Amino acid sequence: DEPAMVEFFESLGAFRAVVEATASYEWFVRLVEPLAEKVLLAHPKRLRVIAESTRKSDRLDAFVVAECLARDMIPTSYRPTPRQRDHRRLVRQRDSVQRRITSVKNRMRRIMSHYNADRRDLFSQAGLASLKDFGFSPADRFAISQMAGEFAFHREQLHEANRQLKTCTRAAPLREAQLRELLHSIPGVGFVTAEVVLAEIADIDRFDSQKQVVSYAGLSPGQRESDGRLKELHIEKTGSKHLRWILVEAAWRLVRHSPRWRAIYENLKRRLRAKKAIVAVARRLLCLMTAIMKSGQPDSALHTGNCSGSANGDRPARPPVTSP
Numbered sequence: 423d424e425p426a427m428v429e430f431f432e433s434l435g436a437f438r439a440v441v442e443a444t445a446s447y448e449w450f451v452r453l454v455e456p457l458a459e460k461v462l463l464a465h466p467k468r469l470r471v472i473a474e475s476t477r478k479s480d481r482l483d484a485f486v487v488a489e490c491l492a493r494d495m496i497p498t499s500y501r502p503t504p505r506q507r508d509h510r511r512l513v514r515q516r517d518s519v520q521r522r523i524t525s526v527k528n529r530m531r532r533i534m535s536h537y538n539a540d541r542r543d544l545f546s547q548a549g550l551a552s553l554k555d556f557g558f559s560p561a562d563r564f565a566i567s568q569m570a571g572e573f574a575f576h577r578e579q580l581h582e583a584n585r586q587l588k589t590c591t592r593a594a595p596l597r598e599a600q601l602r603e604l605l606h607s608i609p610g611v612g613f614v615t616a617e618v619v620l621a622e623i624a625d626i627d628r629f630d631s632q633k634q635v636v637s638y639a640g641l642s643p644g645q646r647e648s649d650g651r652l653k654e655l656h657i658e659k660t661g662s663k664h665l666r667w668i669l670v671e672a673a674w675r676l677v678r679h680s681p682r683w684r685a686i687y688e689n690l691k692r693r694l695r696a697k698k699a700i701v702a703v704a705r706r707l708l709c710l711m712t713a714i715m716k717s718g719q720p721d722s723a724l725h726t727g728n729c730s731g732s733a734n735g736d737r738p739a740r741p742p743v744t745s746p
Contacts, residue, residue, distance in 0.1 A: 424453060431457045440491050442466045443499040451501075468497035505595070506624045512590055513621040516583040516614075517664060523576045530569045533562055545573070587617060600718070601626070605711060607720035610676045610683075615668055619711060622665035626715040635712045639665045641705045666704075673704040683707075 431437070431454060438460045441447050447463065455461050469487065490496050502510065527545060534540040539556065543549040550573075553566060591602065598620065605616040622639075629635045636642050638661040676683035683703060690699035714721060 427453065428457065438462070438491060440464050440487050440496055442469070442487075443501075448507075462491065462496050463499045463501045465497045465499040500624065500628055502624050505598075506621070509590055509617075510621040510624070512583065512587045513617050514664060516580065516587055517618070519576055519579045519583050523573065523580060526569050526573045526576065530566060530573070533558075533566055533569075536562070591617070601715050604714045604718065604720055607714070607722065608707075608710065609721070610679055611672060611711075615672045618664055618668040622662040623715075626712065629712070632709045632712045636705055636708055638662065639669060639708055641666060641669070641701060641708065665708075669704040669708055670700060673700050673707055676707065677703060 436459055437457075439454050439458045440462045441451055441454070442464050443466060451461055451463065464487065469490070487496075531540050531544065534544065537556075537558075541549055541552075550570060553570060558566060591599075594602065601620060602616055605611050605619060623629075623635070626635075629638070633642070640660045640663070673683075673687075677687040677700065678684070686706065687699055687703050690702050694702065710721070713719075
């Protein structure tokens with residue numbers, strides 16, 4: 423009951439509030455913000471004293487958070503603007519639809535493979551038309567018919583998602599439009615890649631270094647030191663999975679089509695496995711994007727992006743700036 427909640431908070435007089443950056447925090451922040459002296463958005467994973475508590479309860483958590491607030495020790499999380507939140511929602515919805523299309527394509531190809539009849543142009547107009555006269559079993563005929571309908575539906579959804587996203591980009595403020603143009607200056611970085619990067623990073627100025635951006639994307643390899651030896655672990659996979667995914671996809675495209683990036687990849691692959699090498703390329707690409715957005719200089723004005731650190735990756739950065 424929101425009116426009752428407003429009445430309760432008004433009865434407190436002057437107060438400050440801390441809200442954990444969970445999935446549904448925004449409505450509560452909007453409710454409390456006009457009533458409070460200050461509202462802090464707390465990073466839940468960095469409130470270690472709560473996460474590591476052996477006696478965990480809501481009452482105890484609230485007490486510890488209040489104590490951290492009194493001591494000015496709240497690790498804050500980034501709160502996107504309404505524009506950034508809307509842009510991110512459209513980008514993630516488009517990604518969700520694209521994944522459904524990929525899923526139904528894979529399922530249709532699986533059925534076709536049972537007849538040794540898969541074809542490269544299966545999802546073209548001619549390929550889909552050929553399914554009508556194909557000799558499926560009754561069960562496969564039913565399944566493939568439903569999947570074809572599902573594919574057509576999701577494809578129309580994708581077209582609509584693209585239209586909505588392009589409408590959103592046309593209304594972009596000047597700073598966002600400039601960053602978009604800078605990202606497009608990188609050969610191989612197209613519409614989808616640029617939109618995901620802009621939506622997930624939201625505000626490049628909230629990061630102090632390339633290492634922070636890399637850590638936010640979850641592309642920093644973990645490291646463990648034992649007996650004076652440093653062992654590199656898998657990447658952390660923290661932060662934005664959407665940003666991490668699109669960077670790896672973009673890295674593969676660059677490696678296939680750009681001699682410069684292919685040479686970087688082949689050099690890395692001689693010392694690393696292929697998967698680690700492509701992650702390293704994705705990391706360098708993100709560093710290049712960060713340098714471009716920070717400097718305002720297009721790709722042609724900068725050298726190949728590279729993070730400081732070993733060829734295997736960067737040393738662990740300080741905890742990343744994150745957003746919900």
